[in-house]
Amino acid sequence: MNILDAIPAGGLVALDTVVWIYEFEGNPLFGPVTRPLFEQGFGTGRCRAACSLLVLGEVLVKPLADARLDIADQYRRILSTRPDLT
Numbered sequence: 237m238n239i240l241d242a243i244p245a246g247g248l249v250a251l252d253t254v255v256w257i258y259e260f261e262g263n264p265l266f267g268p269v270t271r272p273l274f275e276q277g278f279g280t281g282r283c284r285a286a287c288s289l290l291v292l293g294e295v296l297v298k299p300l301a302d303a304r305l306d307i308a309d310q311y312r313r314i315l316s317t318r319p320d321l322t
Contacts, residue, residue, distance in 0.1 A: 238272050243283050248322070249273065251287045253294040260295065260311060278320045286322040291315065 243249060251273075258266045259274050277283040292315050299307040315321065 238276075239269060240272050240277050240282065243277065245282060247283045248286055249277070249283050251285055251291070253287075253291045256287070256291060256295050256311075256315070260314075278318070284320050284322065285318070287315075 254266075255270050255273070257263070258270045261267075273283070273285075278285045292312065295311050295315070296308050299305070299311065
């Protein structure tokens with residue numbers, strides 16, 4: 237079963253920080269569960285994403301702690317420019 241099977245067409249999906257981290261870091265255990273949301277859901281019109289502004293601050297913690305400004309900038313761009321993200 238694909239996670240998208242549980243989401244009505246055009247549905248709005250609220251994403252917590254951990255889902256973004258699974259996506260950004262390619263988590264080997266949970267990434268395959270959440271990957272269909274990003275590959276077949278968001279950006280295709282099948283469903284839309286929503287998250288709190290707090291998510292941005294939370295996903296930046298590790299890259300900034302590791303002095304990886306390149307990764308922090310990449311995460312900022314992704315979360316601030318996605319047309320399918322509210």
